[in-house]
Amino acid sequence: MxxxxxxxxxxxxxxxxxxxxxxxxxxxxxxxxxxxxTGGDDCRVNLWSINKPNCIMSLTGHTSPVESVRLNAPEELIVAxxxxxxxRVWDLEAAKILRTLVGHKxxxxxxxxxxxxxxxxxxxxxxxxxxxxxxxxxxxxxxxxxxxxxxxxxxxxxxxxxxxxxxxxxxxxxxxxxxxxxxxxxxxxxxxxxxxxxxxxxxxxxxxxxxxxxxxxxxxxxxxxxxxxxxxxxxxxxxxxxxxxxxxxxxxxxxxxxxxxxxxxxxxxxxxxxxxxxxxxxxxxxxxxxxxxxxxxxxxxxxxxxxxxTVAQDPVQDSRPLAHQPPPPTAPLRRIYERPSTTCSKPQRVKQNSESERRSPSSEDDRDERESRAEIQNAEDYNEIFQPKNSISRTPPRRSEPFPAPPEDDMAIAKEAAKPSPAMDTQFPVPNLEAPPWPQPVTSTPAPKAEPAIIPATRNEPIGLKASDFLPAVKIPQQTELVDEDAMSQIRKGHDTMCVVLTSRHKNLDTVRAVWTTGDIKTSVDSAVAINDLSVVVDLLNIVNQKASLWKLDLCTTVLPQIEKLLQSKYESYVQTGCTSLKLILQRFLPLITDILAAPPSVGVDISREERLHKCRLCYKQLKGISGLVKSKAGLSGRHGSAFRELHLLMASLD
The missing domain is CATH 2.130.10.10 (YVTN repeat-like/Quinoprotein amine dehydrogenase)
Known part of the structure; x- marks a missing residue:
């Protein structure tokens, strides 16, 4: 046998x-x-079919990174x-924006x-x-x-x-x-x-x-x-x-x-x-x-x-799926939910002249909806998934078959068949770069002949502001020269999103600069923190780091929590700025903080000394919180590893 x-x-x-x-x-x-x-820092929401390499649809309209996404039960609507x-709410079947909701702060x-x-x-x-x-x-x-x-x-x-x-x-x-x-x-x-x-x-x-x-x-x-x-x-x-x-x-x-x-x-x-x-x-x-x-x-x-x-059945001895095996003899211990017998239909657009909602066509929400788009990237997959086959229900083939598993005893074949997964081939063109292939399970589908361009995984820019993101991919050396009109259209890809991001950042920096002109550095940093945009904090710290005399003890109490966020950031430039700021604080203020905390209590009432003591205690507590993070990253290799090791030595006196 x-x-x-x-x-x-x-x-x-x-x-x-x-x-x-x-x-x-x-x-x-x-x-x-x-x-x-998926939602990204590029302000987009992208739709994918599991185990298929190409993006089905890309949804635009947000002007800041997408922090949360959710699909409804029938998978006809998505909210981000x-x-x-x-x-924003999109109708996936109609491939259009449905609603823009504003109210959270x-x-x-x-x-x-x-x-x-x-x-x-x-x-x-x-x-x-x-x-x-x-x-x-x-x-x-x-x-x-x-x-x-x-x-x-x-x-x-x-x-x-x-x-x-x-x-x-x-x-x-x-x-x-x-x-x-x-x-x-x-x-x-x-x-x-x-x-x-x-x-x-x-x-x-x-x-x-x-x-x-x-x-x-x-x-x-x-x-x-x-x-x-x-x-x-x-x-x-x-x-x-x-x-x-x-x-x-x-x-x-x-x-x-x-x-x-x-x-x-x-x-x-x-x-x-x-x-x-x-x-x-x-x-x-x-x-x-x-x-x-x-x-x-x-x-x-x-x-x-x-x-x-009970122990699960061995699939070799019993090939029946567990769903078809006799269920365990257990009864619900609690009350069962009572569900309605009917469901509500998909929401429709409200007419502009309805009595329930009279809005000007030029209102901000409507303008946002006009600027929001649902761009179909792969028409074949889109039609298969979102276009109903009849008026009663959708029965797309994506729901029918389970994913095949590679054999455990045939890893050589699995490695031979492993090929890199294609990236989005039209939305984010970049120059062809070398990238490790992603392992794939063994399937009967023949491997692709050519490897597409792969977007690099390591990025320093927070919102994808790298020029190469907006340039055409160099596919083959014999590529024919593009005419001026085609070249300009490719260069302009992503230009609107980039302008929106830079405009928002410029507006925030203008707010901070207005406070900076008053000469109050502490209030300037407070305003940057209040904006809740780390990129603005980084820009301001890069200026303050160039002049050590601007640093004061009360400025440290505001900046240290932000430094902790920067050191944990996924952006290399943020980590670098955080290390520089922390090094300045340690060199300039750590001896002062330890001396004041070690000094005997004063006799009488000295308000200025009490305030200084309070700030030192707060800074010491914040530095102790950061020291564990610095210690954990001191073992990293490369430039950041050496920076964290230097910080770890400077923070030794905290122990």
């Missing part, structure tokens, strides 16, 4: 270059598990929130579509939660209660509740009908990054940077159980569609949990690093992660994963 081929339990599916600059957010469509949306606080950190109504919820760094009616562009209600940034929002399956997770270590449950908070779930000791409702029962799960997952009973409003000992901060969790278990995307592994009692059913090694989102389709779990401008996708074969209290 022939030995059956044993395939992998988990494997890397694909790696693509998703944006011209760094990826800042991404989400999988939960209905199909095959549609991926930006760093400036604006929200800071970054949009979280979004979710109502499961049955034409509403969107948004959570922001301004601590507010807003419920929007996307039919009329209006904010229906504002929920206030969190004291820090709202990191995750989820509607309950019946559409009656909204759960929110925030950096203030709390989870809150809001009643949409009453417009008020129903319950608050304390218990986490760190920022809460994700919440998920059980698909059937009155149960809520929350994950936090304190490395725990907590389960909450939504009838008794109390904790059911707590999973402790996660290998790192919890960033992504997902209930199995039938509710039998919870998946947690951990650092380089997938963990499968039960909650009554709390237990771990299985641990699957997956080399995805920090996975950002999960989805389930065809008994496969899809996980996606991003680093700089690259997005990677991974697959876990759930037919080989233990998802209940």
């Amino acid at each position: 022939a030995t059956p081929v044993v395939t992998k339990m988990a494997w890397k599916l694909q790696e693509i270059v998703a944006h011209a600059s760094n990826v800042s957010s991404l989400v999988l469509g939960k209905g199909s598990g095959r549609l991926l949306a 929130g930006s760093q400036s606080g604006s929200i 800071a970054n949009i950190c979280s979004l979710d579509f109502h499961p049955y109504g034409e509403f969107v919820a948004s959570g922001s760094q301004d601590t507010n939660i807003k419920l929007w009616d996307i039919r009329r562009k209006g904010c229906v209600f504002r929920y206030r209660g969190h004291s820090q940034a709202v990191r995750c929002l989820r509607f309950s399956p019946d559409g009656k509740w909204l759960a929110s997770a925030a950096d203030d270590h709390t989870v809150k449950l809001w009643d949409l009908t009453a417009g008020k908070m129903m319950s608050e779930f304390p218990g986490h000791t760190g920022p809460v990054s994700v919440v998920e409702f059980h698909p059937n029962e009155y149960l809520l799960a929350s994950g936090s940077s304190d490395r725990t997952i907590r389960f909450w009973d939504l009838e008794k409003f109390q904790v059911v159980s707590c999973i402790e000992g996660e290998p790192g901060p919890v960033r992504s969790i997902l209930f199995n569609p039938d509710g039998c278990c919870l998946y947690s995307g951990c650092q380089d592994s997938l963990r499968v949990y039960g909650w009554e009692p709390e237990r771990c059913f299985d641990v699957v090694p997956v080399s995805w690093g920090k996975v950002a989102d999960l989805a389930v389709c065809n008994n496969q779990l899809i996980g996606v992660a991003f680093a700089q401008s690259n997005v990677s996708s991974y697959v876990v074969d759930l037919t080989r994963v233990t998802r209940t209290g």
Whole structure:
């Protein structure tokens, strides 16, 4: 008898270059598990089909980096929130902007579509939660209660509740009908990054940077159980569609949990690093992660994963998918959601002359919508996915077949067939550069003959302001010379986006310069920090760093928290500026700070000395917080490694 081929339990599916600059957010469509949306620092939202190399659609209109994206359940609408606080909704089937929603005063950190109504919820760094009616562009209600940034929002399956997770270590449950908070779930000791409702029962799960997952009973409003000992901060969790278990995307592994009692059913090694989102389709779990401008996708074969209290069947002995095997004899312990029998239709555009909303055609929102575009990049994939085959439903082939796994015992063939994933071939042309090939699973599709240009993953510019991003790719030496008109049209690609970014930055710098002319350096730095744009802070610090005499002790108290952000930045120029500023502070003020803190207390009242002592204590506390970061980066190689090692030596006296 022939030995059956044993395939992998988990494997890397694909790696693509998703944006011209760094990826800042991404989400999988939960209905199909095959549609991926990415938001980038280039202010775009790009749509992809998992395991296909080319961008399907690119959505423009935002003028600042896209911080959060979300697809609705039918995957017909997408909403994206930006760093400036604006929200845009696109109709994917019609390939056009649907709504622009403005009202938040800071970054949009979280979004979710109502499961049955034409509403969107948004959570922001301004601590507010807003419920929007996307039919009329209006904010229906504002929920206030969190004291820090709202990191995750989820509607309950019946559409009656909204759960929110925030950096203030709390989870809150809001009643949409009453417009008020129903319950608050304390218990986490760190920022809460994700919440998920059980698909059937009155149960809520929350994950936090304190490395725990907590389960909450939504009838008794109390904790059911707590999973402790996660290998790192919890960033992504997902209930199995039938509710039998919870998946947690951990650092380089997938963990499968039960909650009554709390237990771990299985641990699957997956080399995805920090996975950002999960989805389930065809008994496969899809996980996606991003680093700089690259997005990677991974697959876990759930037919080989233990998802209940019993051991999973060996696929060699029992080839039936788990969905077709007898379910475990368990009954729901809690109440079941009551879902409406009908769903609401997709929102339509409101006419300009309607009684409910009279707006001037020249209003700012309408101008934003005219400037927002949905550019179809790949017509074949777009028609396959978004154009309905009949008036009743869409049945695209992308939902039918699972992803094939490469054989575990045939790695030589897998390596031979591995080819680089093509980048977007029309949207972001750059000169052809050498790049390592991305590994691909073994498939029957023949390998491409030529390798397309790859956008470099390492970037220093925050918004892709590199000239080569807007120049045509040099494909072959024998390329025919372009006529002037064609050359100019290619050079102008991305010009509008670049102008918008530079205009916004220039406006912010003008605000800071107006304060600078008064001669008050401290107030100038305060105004730059208040703008909440690190690029402006970097520009100002580059000026202050050139003249050490401008530095004062009270300036250090404002700049040190910003330096901590710069040292953790993904941009090389930001890290370099942060190192330079920190070195100046250590050389100029650290001896003074340590001497004042070590001095004996004075006799009598000396207000100026007390103020100076308070500033020194604050600076010392901030420097202690930064010292751990500097120590962790001192082992890096290259120029930044030597800079961090020098800073580590200068900070030795803090210990």
